[in-house]
Amino acid sequence: MLDMKYLRSNFSEVKEKLQYRGEDLSDLDTFGDLDERRRVLIAETEELKAKRNEVSQEISLLKKEKKDADNLILEMRQVGEKIKTIDTELKEVEENLEQLLLSIPNIPHESAPIGESEDDNVEVRQWGNVPTFSFETKAHWDIATGLDVLDFERASKVTGSRFVFYKGLGARLERALMNFMMDLHSDQHGYQEMLPPYMVNRQSMIGTGQLPKFEEDAFKIENWDYFLVPTAEVPVTNYYRDDILKGSELPKKYVAFSASFRSEAGSAGRDTRGLIRQHQFNKVELVQFVKPEDSYQVLEELTGNAEKVLQLLKLPYRVMSMCTGDLGFTAAKKYDIEVWIPSNDTYREISSCSNFESFQARRAGIRFRREEKGKPEFVHTLNGSGLAIGRTVAAILENYQQEDGSVVIPEVLRPYMGAIEVIK
RNA sequence: GGAGGAGUACCCAAGUCUGGCUGAAGGGAUCGGUCUUGAAAACCGACAGGGGCUUCAUCGCCCGCGGGGGUUCGAAUCCCUCCUCCUCCUCCA
Numbered sequence: 001m002l003d004m005k006y007l008r009s010n011f012s013e014v015k016e017k018l019q020y021r022g023e024d025l026s027d028l029d030t031f032g033d034l035d036e037r038r039r040v041l042i043a044e045t046e047e048l049k050a051k052r053n054e055v056s057q058e059i060s061l062l063k064k065e066k067k068d069a070d071n072l073i074l075e076m077r078q079v080g081e082k083i084k085t086i087d088t089e090l091k092e093v094e095e096n097l098e099q100l101l102l103s104i105p106n107i108p109h110e111s112a113p114i115g116e117s118e119d120d121n122v123e124v125r126q127w128g129n130v131p132t133f134s135f136e137t138k139a140h141w142d143i144a145t146g147l148d149v150l151d152f153e154r155a156s157k158v159t160g161s162r163f164v165f166y167k168g169l170g171a172r173l174e175r176a177l178m179n180f181m182m183d184l185h186s187d188q189h190g191y192q193e194m195l196p197p198y199m200v201n202r203q204s205m206i207g208t209g210q211l212p213k214f215e216e217d218a219f220k221i222e223n224w225d226y227f228l229v230p231t232a233e234v235p236v237t238n239y240y241r242d243d244i245l246k247g248s249e250l251p252k253k254y255v256a257f258s259a260s261f262r263s264e265a266g267s268a269g270r271d272t273r274g275l276i277r278q279h280q281f282n283k284v285e286l287v288q289f290v291k292p293e294d295s296y297q298v299l300e301e302l303t304g305n306a307e308k309v310l311q312l313l314k315l316p317y318r319v320m321s322m323c324t325g326d327l328g329f330t331a332a333k334k335y336d337i338e339v340w341i342p343s344n345d346t347y348r349e350i351s352s353c354s355n356f357e358s359f360q361a362r363r364a365g366i367r368f369r370r371e372e373k374g375k376p377e378f379v380h381t382l383n384g385s386g387l388a389i390g391r392t393v394a395a396i397l398e399n400y401q402q403e404d405g406s407v408v409i410p411e412v413l414r415p416y417m418g419a420i421e422v423i424k
Numbered sequence: 425g426g427a428g429g430a431g432u433a434c435c436c437a438a439g440u441c442u443g444g445c446u447g448a449a450g451g452g453a454u455c456g457g458u459c460u461u462g463a464a465a466a467c468c469g470a471c472a473g474g475g476g477c478u479u480c481a482u483c484g485c486c487c488g489c490g491g492g493g494g495u496u497c498g499a500a501u502c503c504c505u506c507c508u509c510c511u512c513c514u515c516c517a
Contacts, residue, residue: 076497
């Protein structure tokens with residue numbers, strides 16, 4: 001959510017920057033009228049309330065002296081009616097304004113490249129060498145089926161498409177990655193470990209920006225106003241909803257494991273095979289609450305923390321800076337980390353690291369005080385996958401595949417795999 | 425699922441039956457001071473925060489006693505509704 005006062009006094013500048021996102025901004029122009037109307041109504045109702053308060057005191061005194069107050073009471077009865085009328089309209093105006101503000105995307109940071117689509121994203125750096133194979137490589141679903149470590153068919157029977165059973169060393173590999181990532185970030189990178197709820201309420205989904213605009217992307221629990229989390233970002237960021245933190249305890253850094261649930265509405269037919277696009281996948285998520293002046297430096301740090309996972313796994317990747325048209329609704333700046341997937345002959349997103357600045361903090365009411373008695377300010381929030389585990393398994397299966405159909409386990413994972421070196 | 429009880433400021437806690445200077449008593453914690461070589465104790469003082477409107481900024485005003493609605497000239501106090509927590513029973517990993 002944008003700051004109403006900022007929007008009021010910098011309207012055309014904000015509008016210009018939002019246009020780089022290429023989204024429909026036709027509603028934006030209703031802001032001026034709503035904002036103006038709101039303030040007029042507030043002035044009116046508050047004046048009447050001040051009068052009512054004053055006269056009610058008088059009435060109280062008159063009653064105490066056993067004097068007649070009927071005229072004043074009659075007068076105030078009318079004032080009360082008027083207040084009620086104005087407040088009804090005010091409430092409606094404020095609701096419209098609120099909905100408008102909740103539907104406006106974040107302002108892109110000046111360092112985000114201007115562009116329309118993913119084709120305009122800018123490569124920031126590359127790491128590792130794309131592997132060459134002396135044999136014909138297989139896609140991870142074929143490798144996994146051959147090794148009997150993933151079962152898509154039975155998952156379709158038991159649940160439906162875009163679900164999977166991990167089996168045997170496949171399940172072990174998933175669990176090893178989870179532990180490896182959690183250990184790395186908590187022990188080496190200074191994040192506090194957290195295991196969040198997998199369902200959240202509507203207010204939390206609004207807080208991080210999934211709602212009100214993208215309800216069709218979420219899984220909603222029937223008869224409850226709860227949603228399956230699309231990412232641990234939602235519960236972990238909302239952990240401090242409506243809180244005021246101490247400046248001295250910032251930055252707060254959390255690493256959370258959770259399953260993530262996505263309806264994948266609008267991507268029917270894409271990545272229908274394999275682990276790349278599932279309705280449910282595991283993910284280790286990094287979340288930070290920081291002071292505004294630190295957030296861009298922290299974005300680099302956090303991205304680096306996620307990259308470290310791939311470096312230790314010796315998986316080649318590149319880092320892309322998302323252009324203004326591909327930033328998503330909430331981010332001011334975003335890096336995607338893309339890992340090499342041989343069967344796709346290209347890099348695929350495995351992590352997304354974003355700086356939301358105060359966008360989520362304002363929606364969720366997450367603030368901090370610099371000084372003991374200081375005025376509360378909004379924190380900046382950031383998060384990034386560290387990493388999506390299913391896609392990491394796909395990357396390992398494919399990049400570490402051998403001619404005989406076996407898969408070598410990356411060295412750093414072996415302690416987590418009971419010292420097994422190869423899945424065969 | 426059944427039966428009760430409770431949500432008041434950083435924490436504890438009065439006030440709610442009997443609506444009106446209650447912007448809310450009293451403790452504790454915290455901060456400042458006196459005393460002390462220093463500290464503790466004691467004593468003195470400060471301590472509703474937050475949001476909104478207005479303003480160059482102040483001043484001022486409005487809203488805040490779990491959330492939302494209602495009654496009333498006036499609500500922490502009365503009514504409705506939702507949420508959360510606690511106790512007992514039941515169930516259960």
